[in-house]
Amino acid sequence: MNGSVYLIGAGPGDPELITLKAVRILQTADVVLIDDLVNPQLLGHTRADARIIPVGKRGGCRSTPQAFIQRQMIQEARNGNIVARLKGGDPFMFGRGGEEIVALREAGIAVEVVSGITAGIAAPATLGVPVTHRDWAPGVTFITGHSREGNEVNWAALAATRTTLVIYMGVKNLPDIVGKLLAGGLAEDTPALAVQSGTLAQQREVKATVATLHAAMTAAGIGSPAIVVIGAVADLAQIAAHTESVAKAA
Numbered sequence: 001m002n003g004s005v006y007l008i009g010a011g012p013g014d015p016e017l018i019t020l021k022a023v024r025i026l027q028t029a030d031v032v033l034i035d036d037l038v039n040p041q042l043l044g045h046t047r048a049d050a051r052i053i054p055v056g057k058r059g060g061c062r063s064t065p066q067a068f069i070q071r072q073m074i075q076e077a078r079n080g081n082i083v084a085r086l087k088g089g090d091p092f093m094f095g096r097g098g099e100e101i102v103a104l105r106e107a108g109i110a111v112e113v114v115s116g117i118t119a120g121i122a123a124p125a126t127l128g129v130p131v132t133h134r135d136w137a138p139g140v141t142f143i144t145g146h147s148r149e150g151n152e153v154n155w156a157a158l159a160a161t162r163t164t165l166v167i168y169m170g171v172k173n174l175p176d177i178v179g180k181l182l183a184g185g186l187a188e189d190t191p192a193l194a195v196q197s198g199t200l201a202q203q204r205e206v207k208a209t210v211a212t213l214h215a216a217m218t219a220a221g222i223g224s225p226a227i228v229v230i231g232a233v234a235d236l237a238q239i240a241a242h243t244e245s246v247a248k249a250a
């Protein structure tokens, strides 16, 4: 009999920001495929005899091709195993969970999705920044800074929406993105924020304006993995207070 696959959100980093449902499934899984943005402490929830398979794409390791990950999940499920696919944040937010569910369905494997807390909401929230606030943003746009060729983002059009822009994977292309937003009419003094390793003890952040954010990040040594927030709500970031509270907790 076939087993099944759970596409599970591990949350943004803080090991307490995972759901009870995710923990319950981790406690039963035979095989756990774990991404590299997942906090390794979460493996404490797995069975002592569970097989743990790291499929990370960074950290100096050779990346595991997506097709290989998918084949492996399908094979493990066909062998009758309960497979937990543990992904950073929410499995359907820029995490290739979409590709995985399609492949699993095509293979006739039972699959269930367990939502997680996404970094784009949780990282700004650590600083007291709500990605929506009815006085300053009619909504929020979650967007990748690293779009696929042929599927490029119309940054000028996004600038006109007045929504908060929450950019994932945006560090490398930030100067280019900012140039396009400004060309699209976004005011240079629009508040902006970058949060690296949000919700983790090593979290770092910087607040600036959209025009000065990249230089401020470089000066502060803030890089990937980071969430970039552009919009009036970024001005609500309480960086000093947060740093103090982390310092007290340490």
Ligand code: SAH
Binding pocket: 012, 013, 037, 087, 088, 089, 090, 091, 092, 093, 094, 095, 117, 118, 119, 120, 123, 167, 168, 169, 170, 195, 196, 197, 198, 199, 200, 224, 225, 226, 227
């Ligand atoms: N599925 C994940 C996102 C995967 S894409 C989620 O829902 O959060 C990977 C990108 O997410 C990183 O490049 C970075 O932009 C962002 N990211 C993930 N975890 C993060 C964290 N703890 N702090 C800041 N950014 C993070």
